[in-house]
Amino acid sequence: MKASIIATFFALFLTCTYATKEATKKNKKAKLYVPELDCDVKAGKIINPEFIAKCPPGCQDIKYRVYGTDIYASFSSVCSAAIHSGTIDNSGGKILVQKVAGQSGYRGSFSNGIRSLSLPRWRESFIVSEGKPKKGVTYPSTLEYSSSKSSPVKADSKKSAQDIKATRNTDISNASEKSPEQADALRKEYQTSPGPVPATQVTTTTLKPTTILEPISTTPKPTTFPATTSTTTTITAAKPRSAVHRVRDIGPSSVHPVYSAVAAAASRQVQAAQGRGQNQASRGTSPYASIRNIPRANTGIQRQEPVAAFRKPAGSPVHLGFSSKEELNPKPLEPVSQGNPNCKVDLSFLIDGSWSIGKRRFQIQKQFLSDVAQALDVGVAGPLMGIVQYGDDPSTEFNLKTHTNSRDVKNAIEKIPQKGGRSNVGKALSFVNKNFFLDANGNRGGAPNVAIVLVDGWPTDKVEEASRLARESGINIFFVTIEGADENEKQNVIEPNFVDKAVCRTNGFYSINVPSWFNLRKVVQTLVKRVCDTDRLACSKTCLNSADIGIVIDGSSSVGTGNFRTILQFVANISKEFEISDTDTRIGAVQYTYEQRLEFGFDKHSTKQDVLNAIKRINYWSGGTSTGAAINYASEQLFSKSKPNKRKIMILITDGRSYDDVRVPAMTAHQNGVIAYSVGIAWAAQDELESIATDPDKEHSFFVDEFDHLYRFVPRIIQNICTEFNSQPRN
Numbered sequence: 001m002k003a004s005i006i007a008t009f010f011a012l013f014l015t016c017t018y019a020t021k022e023a024t025k026k027n028k029k030a031k032l033y034v035p036e037l038d039c040d041v042k043a044g045k046i047i048n049p050e051f052i053a054k055c056p057p058g059c060q061d062i063k064y065r066v067y068g069t070d071i072y073a074s075f076s077s078v079c080s081a082a083i084h085s086g087t088i089d090n091s092g093g094k095i096l097v098q099k100v101a102g103q104s105g106y107r108g109s110f111s112n113g114i115r116s117l118s119l120p121r122w123r124e125s126f127i128v129s130e131g132k133p134k135k136g137v138t139y140p141s142t143l144e145y146s147s148s149k150s151s152p153v154k155a156d157s158k159k160s161a162q163d164i165k166a167t168r169n170t171d172i173s174n175a176s177e178k179s180p181e182q183a184d185a186l187r188k189e190y191q192t193s194p195g196p197v198p199a200t201q202v203t204t205t206t207l208k209p210t211t212i213l214e215p216i217s218t219t220p221k222p223t224t225f226p227a228t229t230s231t232t233t234t235i236t237a238a239k240p241r242s243a244v245h246r247v248r249d250i251g252p253s254s255v256h257p258v259y260s261a262v263a264a265a266a267s268r269q270v271q272a273a274q275g276r277g278q279n280q281a282s283r284g285t286s287p288y289a290s291i292r293n294i295p296r297a298n299t300g301i302q303r304q305e306p307v308a309a310f311r312k313p314a315g316s317p318v319h320l321g322f323s324s325k326e327e328l329n330p331k332p333l334e335p336v337s338q339g340n341p342n343c344k345v346d347l348s349f350l351i352d353g354s355w356s357i358g359k360r361r362f363q364i365q366k367q368f369l370s371d372v373a374q375a376l377d378v379g380v381a382g383p384l385m386g387i388v389q390y391g392d393d394p395s396t397e398f399n400l401k402t403h404t405n406s407r408d409v410k411n412a413i414e415k416i417p418q419k420g421g422r423s424n425v426g427k428a429l430s431f432v433n434k435n436f437f438l439d440a441n442g443n444r445g446g447a448p449n450v451a452i453v454l455v456d457g458w459p460t461d462k463v464e465e466a467s468r469l470a471r472e473s474g475i476n477i478f479f480v481t482i483e484g485a486d487e488n489e490k491q492n493v494i495e496p497n498f499v500d501k502a503v504c505r506t507n508g509f510y511s512i513n514v515p516s517w518f519n520l521r522k523v524v525q526t527l528v529k530r531v532c533d534t535d536r537l538a539c540s541k542t543c544l545n546s547a548d549i550g551i552v553i554d555g556s557s558s559v560g561t562g563n564f565r566t567i568l569q570f571v572a573n574i575s576k577e578f579e580i581s582d583t584d585t586r587i588g589a590v591q592y593t594y595e596q597r598l599e600f601g602f603d604k605h606s607t608k609q610d611v612l613n614a615i616k617r618i619n620y621w622s623g624g625t626s627t628g629a630a631i632n633y634a635s636e637q638l639f640s641k642s643k644p645n646k647r648k649i650m651i652l653i654t655d656g657r658s659y660d661d662v663r664v665p666a667m668t669a670h671q672n673g674v675i676a677y678s679v680g681i682a683w684a685a686q687d688e689l690e691s692i693a694t695d696p697d698k699e700h701s702f703f704v705d706e707f708d709h710l711y712r713f714v715p716r717i718i719q720n721i722c723t724e725f726n727s728q729p730r731n
Helices: 002-031 078-085 161-177 180-192 257-278 355-376 406-414 425-436 464-472 498-502 517-531 534-541 561-576 608-616 627-637 663-671 686-692 707-727
Strands: 050-055 071-073 093-101 124-130 211-215 245-249 346-352 384-390 395-398 449-456 475-482 511-514 547-554 586-592 596-600 647-654 674-681 701-704
Touching (some): 050 078, 078 093, 078 124, 346 355, 346 425, 355 406, 355 449, 355 517, 384 406, 425 449, 425 464, 425 475, 464 498, 475 498, 547 561, 547 627, 561 608, 561 647, 561 707, 586 608, 586 627, 627 663, 627 686, 647 686, 663 674, 663 686, 674 686, 686 701
Parallel strands (some): 346 384, 346 449, 449 475, 475 511, 547 586, 647 674, 674 701
Antiparallel strands (some): 050 093, 071 124, 093 124
16 A cells, blocks of 8 residues: 555656656746848847847848858848858748858858958958757847947046046946846947057156056155256156156056056146146246257167156146147047947048139138048048049049048148149049059058048039949949039030939939028038948949940740740849949840840930830830840940940840850850850750850859749849959959
8 A cells, every 4th residue: 555655656756857857848848039131231230149049031132241151251141141142041040140250351252142342351250050948058038239420438528637537437347237248349449449649749758558657645745857958857657766756556456557557657647737827937948959958867768659648746837839829738638439320431522623613612621521531430430531632633642541540630630732723523533533542541441432522513514424334343333512503504514413423323422502601500410321331332333333234135935925034024023223324324124035126225214114114115025035136236226336444234134045156256255255144944955055155164154944933143143243243353
């Protein structure tokens, strides 16, 4: 009986234990929440160093950029990179993301329907793998995103160096309440960022970074110097005099030595200013001609600059190259800004130096540039700017790497003299395209290139061709026109509507017209907002405005009426992706059987809607298949009339083998600069498709098993065209 009771209790115990374990597992599973991402979320925006997330369907799209292969730059879309790596497909799914160090080179490739781009370097990388949690690792249920408007710490101009130091120490102390990763990031930021620099910087001997000098008395005995100098002062040397200073060790874990040195310098300046107020009668009359006149002890310590400043006893003024009537007024200490990180662009301002602008308006123009520089917040982590002045001939006033903060840029602008001459804007744009945005001049590669042209009235030369070539090189062009031509003066304008011919899109975003020079300052914020809108600066970078595209369509009997309409829809879908106008991309079409017919040429339709309507009106022809003759016809009737230096792209569509040879016509077209893509459907011959394509290895050749699947290849064709364009070297 006892054995039966014991067995019963033991069975109940095992049952309860198992039930408890199962309940615990269910609770754990119930608590495991996987955050969801949008397709456009970039890894760099997420603070977490390692996380599991879920990607939605539909991230296999050209607009979600990916940089690299296997290891991706953090500037990439997380979910698109996951598709490229093969971790998930376009239907979405869970992924594991791990942040790794930045790379010196990211290699672009085509994989799983995604074309990734190459990138010279980036500060951070990530890798993507299957979304399975690792043992012992806890993953966040919510992701932390960096603020889109984060900016470097700025000190109030009225704060002292001690206040700045205290603020930074408080921030670092508060970091202990954050996650370990955030705390480390914050400490590194303060340890590596440059500290505030005194308004007057002086070369002097420095002490060890773990010590600061502390005065014992406000009136120490002055040090006597030779009779050749009349001003008395002491300097902080490597071996301080015990009668004047007491050295206090602040330890290795204290404030960064840069901030300590600055704080000490600021304190000494305040004491000096107070001493001057109490001892006006004792001011010396013989200033130092140079700091070199001050005797220095032979300490053997290396001199550094600029960290500390001269220390003087109270009541004794210090003159550093100033006349006896001048004072060394202490100025508020401000940190050096790293720039606005949300506006990382490389800017070239083309300013009008012609005689027609006059001296007064030239000064207004310079003030406008100074205001823009201030509003931009120039810095190495944000926007950089240089200036080209144009007249008869353009010249660079300073380039991107010359000045790395707004203050220095403003000082440089004040010193620019007027060149004079005519307003040769076209010549200036050609100069900028060839010379300004070079690596040697500070071009950063990963930052969009922007040229802002200021024009008084109208140019004295043509701008269309120079602007187009600049746009095709990836330069986003903005025009700011002031006091344009009136009705009587318009007859003197060499190129009417020159702004619309010069900018990427004629929607008003890339052009600003100011009726009067005195209203110029009102558009500062408008201009800054537009040039910092990097998402809308895709106009030139995505190459959708820079080609003559000829579509060669198979109208043979084997296609059939229904499939022919499907082909036309495919052609319309490709055309929709491009910016279509007289100065942007132009579309032409040829239909072929045994014979050929020009449906419309490049110069026929100048708007996207007109092109789409023209495609709908193409009537099915029916007949045989002479693809070689069609290539020759397209070369003669379409591409022979293409604009000089404009990229010529042919997209040929066929559903079967040609009755004539395609190799010689295709080779001739390639030699004449035509970039050929072949799209074969159903019974198309693979060898012919590869002969027609300029480079089959670069996916210039596509094969589709069914007509209804054509739509799937539109993003791949567009992405391939744009990837090739972005990888081309600048002329």
